[in-house]
Amino acid sequence: MEKTRILMVCLGNICRSPLAEGIMRAKLFGRNNYELESAGTGGWHVGDPPDPRSVAIAKEMGLDITGQRGRQFKATDFDRFDHIFVMDNSNHRDVLKLARTEHDKQKVSLILDTLFPGENVDVPDPYYGGNDGFAKVYDMLDQACEILKERL
Numbered sequence: 001m002e003k004t005r006i007l008m009v010c011l012g013n014i015c016r017s018p019l020a021e022g023i024m025r026a027k028l029f030g031r032n033n034y035e036l037e038s039a040g041t042g043g044w045h046v047g048d049p050p051d052p053r054s055v056a057i058a059k060e061m062g063l064d065i066t067g068q069r070g071r072q073f074k075a076t077d078f079d080r081f082d083h084i085f086v087m088d089n090s091n092h093r094d095v096l097k098l099a100r101t102e103h104d105k106q107k108v109s110l111i112l113d114t115l116f117p118g119e120n121v122d123v124p125d126p127y128y129g130g131n132d133g134f135a136k137v138y139d140m141l142d143q144a145c146e147i148l149k150e151r152l
């Protein structure tokens, strides 16, 4: 069976997109026709594990994301993935800059378009904030991924 390939993208690939990957992976558990990865538009955290605060909230919710490692988004990801979900408008611009064709561009959408269609709502970057930011991000991503699961 042909697989559907999904990529979650944020800036650093250590806070938001690893959570999105972990949450979506858990929701798709038992379905073998999906592949899921995450990436960052920036390169500062290539090879790094997720931020300890993302690891902690995931653990609290029963998910283990410690095996993930940061990597940078690249143009060839447009060839490998069917759907590219970005966390915020800045990620959206950065990913679209690397698109080579209209077909590439059509693969990209804001993940919160699932909950707030057409409103261009960001998943706020929790990197410089406190732990409650990570809980809020988790909650938003959980709701968004629940909708994605139904639609994909």
Ligand code: 4NP
Residues within 6 Å of the ligand: 010, 011, 012, 013, 014, 015, 016, 017, 040, 044, 125, 126, 127
């Ligand atoms: P993320 O958060 O995009 O959700 O992974 C960030 C993590 C690190 C940095 C920026 C955002 N940074 O500049 O190092």
